[in-house]
Amino acid sequence: MLTESERLARRRDFAAVYARKRSWAGPLLVLYVRRYLEEEAAVVTRRFGFSVSKKVGKAHDRNRVKRRLREICRLHSLDWCGGFDAVFVARSGAADAEYSALEAAVGHLMVRAGLRAVREAEPPKPGP
Template identity: 30%
Template sequence: MKKELRIKKNKDFQAVFQKGRSFANRQFVVYSLKKDDQDFFRIGLSVSKKLGNAVTRNRIKRYIRQAIFELKDQLTSSHDYVIIARKPSAEMDFFEVKKSLSHVLKVGKVLKNL
């Protein structure tokens, strides 16, 4: 993912948590905040140490990034998203992560149907 498409600063994360809306399923929680001044979406990832060692956490983040990359044309632009992985996501393969992520994004009505 390109650098401008990532949320890295704590104040940006906190803004999405406090002002945004959230939606969830068993594997993921997604916070979404509309930003009128930007033309693209940004993604922030949060994977807790409770989910496993560094290898497991990095694998989950890679799967989420790839799923977002494949869904980027359907995602609503001008939003900031923070994706929090829950415990069941540690045992999932890529296709299950993508399916679950697209489900939670549809629940939040931020995924366009093409």
């Protein structure tokens, strides 16, 4: 589960992200991003918000999509560089999508947005 400091909860936080008008769209999701300046990025790492409308499906379908997106962001949070707020808006096909398809869509949008962190190559593990 994402911690409270990693979640967008207030309407004004979502509005600030939407106001930046930086978005990337895919077949399952739309990603809106607000980046922070380097000085601000030291204080705020990364925060995620999720918007799933009734177009996606009934309440249990919308909740499943949000749970999956939260888990994907939690598992991959170290893969992304810090200093941004991101809002994922689910499209109607997201409710029927497999977990792996949502995971691939999130990763693809984060790469397109330039938020993928460059990890140093891990040293090879010694063989037997």
